[in-house]
Amino acid sequence: MRNTAIIGAGQTKHVKARDDASQAELVRQAATRALADAGITLRDVDAVVLANMELFEGRALPEMWVGEGAGGYLKPTLKIATGGTSGTSACIAGYHQCASGLFDIVLVVGWEKHSEGATQTGMALVDPLWDRSVASGAVGNFALSISQYAAERGVTPTQAAKVAVKARRNAAKNPYAHLQMPDLTVEQVLNSRMLADPVHLLDMCPQSDGACAIVYAAQGVAEKLCARPAWVRAAVTRHDQPYIGDLDRRLVTMRTLRDAARAAYQRVGITEPLKQFDVAEIYEPVSYAELAWYEALGFCAEGDAGKLIDDGVTEMSGELPVNPSGGVLSTNPVGASGVIRVAEAALQVMERAGAHQIPDVRLALATGYGVYAWSDVIILSADK
Amino acid sequence: MTELLKISHTMTLAWRYGASWYFAEFIRALRDEQRLLGLRCPICRRVYLPPRPVCGNCHAELREWVEVKDSGTVRAFTIVHTPIIDPTTGQPRPTPYGMALIQLDGADTTLNHYLAENDPAKLQIGMRVQAVWRAERKGTLNDIAHFASISPIAERDAQAASSQASSSKLQSPISNLHSPISNPQSLFITAGVNLSFNYAAGKAASRFLIALRDEKKIFGARCPSCQRVLVPARSFCPRCFVDTSDWVEVGPNGTLGAFAATDNLAFALIRLDGADTALVHRVNVTNADELRIGLRVAPVFAETRRGHILDLAYFQPA
Numbered sequence: 001m002r003n004t005a006i007i008g009a010g011q012t013k014h015v016k017a018r019d020d021a022s023q024a025e026l027v028r029q030a031a032t033r034a035l036a037d038a039g040i041t042l043r044d045v046d047a048v049v050l051a052n053m054e055l056f057e058g059r060a061l062p063e064m065w066v067g068e069g070a071g072g073y074l075k076p077t078l079k080i081a082t083g084g085t086s087g088t089s090a091c092i093a094g095y096h097q098c099a100s101g102l103f104d105i106v107l108v109v110g111w112e113k114h115s116e117g118a119t120q121t122g123m124a125l126v127d128p129l130w131d132r133s134v135a136s137g138a139v140g141n142f143a144l145s146i147s148q149y150a151a152e153r154g155v156t157p158t159q160a161a162k163v164a165v166k167a168r169r170n171a172a173k174n175p176y177a178h179l180q181m182p183d184l185t186v187e188q189v190l191n192s193r194m195l196a197d198p199v200h201l202l203d204m205c206p207q208s209d210g211a212c213a214i215v216y217a218a219q220g221v222a223e224k225l226c227a228r229p230a231w232v233r234a235a236v237t238r239h240d241q242p243y244i245g246d247l248d249r250r251l252v253t254m255r256t257l258r259d260a261a262r263a264a265y266q267r268v269g270i271t272e273p274l275k276q277f278d279v280a281e282i283y284e285p286v287s288y289a290e291l292a293w294y295e296a297l298g299f300c301a302e303g304d305a306g307k308l309i310d311d312g313v314t315e316m317s318g319e320l321p322v323n324p325s326g327g328v329l330s331t332n333p334v335g336a337s338g339v340i341r342v343a344e345a346a347l348q349v350m351e352r353a354g355a356h357q358i359p360d361v362r363l364a365l366a367t368g369y370g371v372y373a374w375s376d377v378i379i380l381s382a383d384k
Numbered sequence: 385m386t387e388l389l390k391i392s393h394t395m396t397l398a399w400r401y402g403a404s405w406y407f408a409e410f411i412r413a414l415r416d417e418q419r420l421l422g423l424r425c426p427i428c429r430r431v432y433l434p435p436r437p438v439c440g441n442c443h444a445e446l447r448e449w450v451e452v453k454d455s456g457t458v459r460a461f462t463i464v465h466t467p468i469i470d471p472t473t474g475q476p477r478p479t480p481y482g483m484a485l486i487q488l489d490g491a492d493t494t495l496n497h498y499l500a501e502n503d504p505a506k507l508q509i510g511m512r513v514q515a516v517w518r519a520e521r522k523g524t525l526n527d528i529a530h531f532a533s534i535s536p537i538a539e540r541d542a543q544a545a546s547s548q549a550s551s552s553k554l555q556s557p558i559s560n561l562h563s564p565i566s567n568p569q570s571l572f573i574t575a576g577v578n579l580s581f582n583y584a585a586g587k588a589a590s591r592f593l594i595a596l597r598d599e600k601k602i603f604g605a606r607c608p609s610c611q612r613v614l615v616p617a618r619s620f621c622p623r624c625f626v627d628t629s630d631w632v633e634v635g636p637n638g639t640l641g642a643f644a645a646t647d648n649l650a651f652a653l654i655r656l657d658g659a660d661t662a663l664v665h666r667v668n669v670t671n672a673d674e675l676r677i678g679l680r681v682a683p684v685f686a687e688t689r690r691g692h693i694l695d696l697a698y699f700q701p702a
Contacts, residue, residue, distance in 0.1 A: 017584075018584065019388050019390070019584045020388055020584070020586065020587055021584060021586045021587070022583070022585060022586035022589060023583075024586075025586045025587075025619055025620070028620055028625075032625075041625075042625040057581065057583075058395055058579055058581045068622030069620075069622075071625050073622050073623050073625075074623075113584070115582075116581055116582055116583050116584065117579070117581050117582075118469075118579040118581065120468050120469060121468075121469040121471070121577060121579055122579070123468075124468050124469060124470070124471045125471055125577065126471075128399070128401045128573045128575050129401070129403055129407050129434070129573065130434045130496070130525065131496065132471045132472055132575065133524055133525040133526045134483070134496050134497055134498060134525060134526075135468065135470070135471055136462075136464050136468060136477075136483050137464075137466070137468040139464070139466055140464045140468075140483055143462030143464070143483075144461065144462050144483060144484070144485055144496070145460060147460045147461050147462055147509065148459065148485075148509065193465070194463075194465045195464075195465055195466040196462045196463065196464040196465060196466060196483075197462050197463045197465075197504045198462075198504075199462075240440075241441070243436065243493075243496075244485065244496055245434070245485055245493050245494040245495050245496050246432065246436070246440060246493045246494075249459075249460075
């Protein structure tokens, strides 16, 4: 495998509804911005990888509509759909295409326009044998697992609400973030409508319209195009059993994320993630999930996640800032959300994150989480 | 600013899933005998309920049936307050309702199902619950209406009663227990759903459709790089990846480039005069023999126009 780096990133302003742009136009906006950020044109791109959950928009084979917006004309183009991990999985696929020597420059584009479709109904179209009779959507499934996690680890609704407040406060520094709630309080989160005990409305991610793109370049090309490329040091994905009842206390054990992190950390030599990482962009669709990820990613001992948020360790000014972009809790166009995690981690390494830049980032972590069946871990570094 | 159009579609999707032998046997026992059957992994010995055809951990085929009780322990729970469209009815499911992961007695995995209780203060992990069966069983997981909590005393009494009655039950062994199903039934699950979509046309397509609606004019957009006039007009050239520049009125007549005909209606590619790409549309003729590549055609606009590609109703021989 060749050393491969991210040399550019671009995204749209994420909002509730982008009525001014068709899906192809939305995707093109992100792709064009990423190409400009990388200082290249589409002519330089060897291959395109797309990420989207097509059922949400009801266009089978969306690459037949949107692919040209991503610049797929006469280029190798493929699409990946793995739920919430669609974006990070596409980033891993694009990395493999580049690092393997197949292509020198690869463009990855993820998008979703939830405003146009039937996301909630789409998410209820689960396993027809066992799940559909009792489907309760993403929120219900998360709430079930949160009840186990909270009972075992003792995390409180207040600690979860602090995660939600942190995300929205950070998002206020990110002009592309969807939810802009700089003055949100813990009380407001706890008083917001209950979706499924113990998950309140403001504990949950929004549904956004948006697109995000990154550009990979192989060693030899990357250094010429970018003064400070974000080198990919590890890219790992893991799949789990698909029936929620078969998973042993999923947020407590988090087998996929733990296993992916272990493999990635070993490759890079991470033994103390809290100390070694300078920033993390993790895929937290719900406030409680971020606390569970702290443990699964080894940021703290089991049972100490609540203390981490209480002590401000993961705030912008803390030892390990988590989601300075505002995270999925502030912006969630599903097919793009994973690409956003990787793009934001890369922007931090490239020192192009703007008002939410963390000083002196050399090592950054990005993760993805898809339904309850996938976890992705990607580590980026200023060093090869 | 351009008026922005949306294009709405409702899609009805239908499926027929082959459910295979293990689901057929589970449903048969559930419906006909009010019994729950799990499958045991030959390697890790976990009993899966619902039964799975393969153990995800061991990648082993599961063939050994095990009877599981309809009582169990709550391992996770929530009260859902936010309505979803129930995929089995197509209607919003009334809220609130209790959900749980329940480890049935004799199983190692948990079943995702409803709870009778919807007050979180009365629920806790570890509480004992019992299936409440519907009077009429139809062969779905919903033949169990929900699970209700049982007090330890009531459970002890129930166990005493069932052990007295068990002698007769033991005389009817579970069919196919510990053996593969010799003659699996065909069992299919049919499902359908209505999905509604509301697509933003975007600025360029909105302008194109508004010209059709208000002026009965057809526009293309020129690519400043390859100079092609693209029809329908769009905001960028997919080949050159640059914004289109000037808008060009094309047609209204054009030339048939390709067609696929059924009787007097053809699905066709039409190169409008002044355009460099073909418009996909339809051509009406009195006789399919009239159709030939190179045929000159003219548009017929709809009487009532609403900002849609079918404001241009069809083409006919010019």
